[in-house]
């Protein structure tokens with residue numbers, strides 16, 4: 412142990428000592444410790460992370476889709492560096508050009524894809540933006556209650572965890588906001604109603620429609636006035652396991668919401684910014700949102716800012732006046748500068764074509780692998796949001812043990828794919844914690860996909876050997 416642990420800033424503190432300091436001084440409440448052993452990284456480049464020993468890890472998670480445009484993206488890094496040298500700090504009550512240009516570009520983008528005029532409102536972090544979106548909806552509808560999906564994830568502040576399905580996130584802290592009424596998501600591989608997509612006739616949508624038929628289902632009064640003001644939607648369910656809904660489902664939901672004055676809040680925090688091949692994932696499904704929530708990759712994971720867009724009618728200064736929400740750092744100049752460059756990059760590059768092409772190749776390679784390994788029970792995706800659901804040999808029973816083993820093997824940095832030691836970063840999600848939710852850099856090459864597949868298969872074979 413370092414003889415002087417109160418001054419651990421010498422730059423050469425050994426890894427074991429750092430781990431010891433972490434166990435003593437870092438709260439574990441602000442993170443998740445999924446791995447058997449904690450790995451310490453000290454460099455990131457493109458799609459790779461490097462640990463303190465120099466081992467390279469191919470990252471199929473990219474900070475939960477916050478670093479869509481690659482680690483150390485030179486164009487985005489330069490924007491940040493330029494801003495540091497000009498206007499690094501500024502209280503949000505004053506104006507700076509990057510904030511205005513960023514809001515303009517985002518609002519115009521929404522207008523071009525959804526045909527609606529609106530405004531952009533900034534905050535820091537996804538959960539805060541989710542709460543801002545909820546404030547907009549509550550203010551407009553004067554209704555506190557919301558629908559959300561089973562398996563949905565919207566963050567862990569007290570408000571956001573009320574609309575996140577897991578009770579675990581509320582259990583120790585009581586109720587602050589009324590918890591959502593959770594509706595089954597169209598998770599067709601494990602249909603909550605035990606049906607098959609080919610023959611179900613969208614039974615789940617019909618069940619939702621039925622809730623509004625009579626006051627006795629607890630949603631509307633005799634005249635059809637709903638007790639609920641908002642429905643939080645992830646167009647492709649993220650933490651729930653990268654589940655893609657069937658076409659027609661979300662338009663059906665929206666139709667019912669419109670009939671009852673309920674706003675659709677589209678949470679694009681994880682799936683936005685071309686993760687699925689479109690600027691917003693909801694674009695794939697032909698639905699217009701009332702409010703959009705954005706975060707994560709808006710700044711490529713640097714100087715986090717988040718944002719909401721809302722229809723003019725919901726957010727004009729006359730109805731949502733100054734101070735309706737506030738954070739010291741909400742439109743901080745470093746965040747807005749890098750976000751502005753990120754949006755310019757998305758305007759200039761044909762990311763849709765690239766992501767759909769690379770996603771199709773990645774999915775085809777995963778499907779090939781699944782033919783040889785029945786444990787890969789479901790393989791699916793949209794763009795570069797890909798899912799691999801790990802099962803027992805029957806291809807259906809969830810296999811969390813194997814999933815955990817593979818995740819840990821990837822993180823041990825001891826895979827080789829025929830070369831020197833490498834690691835593979837895999838993120839685990841899903842209702843049974845048995846789904847690899849893959850979110851590689853949007854710039855992943857075919858060669859990198861091939862390497863990822865070799866590493867994945869090696870982890871799978873070692874995982875099967877370990878877990879039996």
Ligand SMILES: Cc1ncc(COP(=O)(O)O)c(C=O)c1O
Pocket residue numbers: 475536537538539541564565566567645649650678679680681682706707
């Ligand atoms: C869909 C979705 N909404 C909200 C959040 C919360 O964002 P943050 O972790 O930045 O608060 C996340 C984070 O993973 C998310 O995936």
